Amino acid sequence: MLWLYDLNLWFLGSSVVAVSVALAWTVCITARRLNWLIRSEDQGPAGLMHQFIGVLYAVALALLVVRVQGSYAQVEQAVVNEASAVSNLYRHLDGLEEPGRSRLQKLTRQYLDSVIQVEWPDQRN
Structure with a gap:
């Protein structure tokens, strides 16, 4: 599916x-x-059948909403994990020697700018 x-x-x-x-x-x-x-005695069972179909539709819709909400929670957790990883990386770069530290910090900032300026707007569309 x-x-x-x-x-x-x-x-x-x-x-x-x-x-x-x-x-x-x-x-x-x-x-x-x-x-x-349609006879008048057929209207009772028809009404029950309509109610049953309505309940099935409501249950299916509720399950769909729960699934979408679960997917949203997974995406939110992935974003939090990535932000935490980039933050940890940036902090750990402070322990490096100067020529490599500034270069790696610049690359990390470029990555973050790319994610914020390019990837997030692309996901909205």
Whole structure:
């Protein structure tokens, strides 16, 4: 199911709507051709079935929200770990001799600037 994440959002949304409309249209045409009638005694079970489908939809939506929130927490933890690692690296560079220290500190600052100025805006898009 991870291949769904690779699909374009507009394509996925349009496909879901198109399949839903096609299915509803097919059911309506079939019901008309077979002369299905809804009797008053059939409305009780139909209502229960609608409630059951609604509950299933709510549970599926809740599970989706929990999964997205878990993914967000993992990304947040990865960002914290990277920031901590870069901070530790920068602090440990103070123990080096001068020609190498300033060069490595400059490279570390360039890396941070690249992450902040280039990578973060790219992730927002």
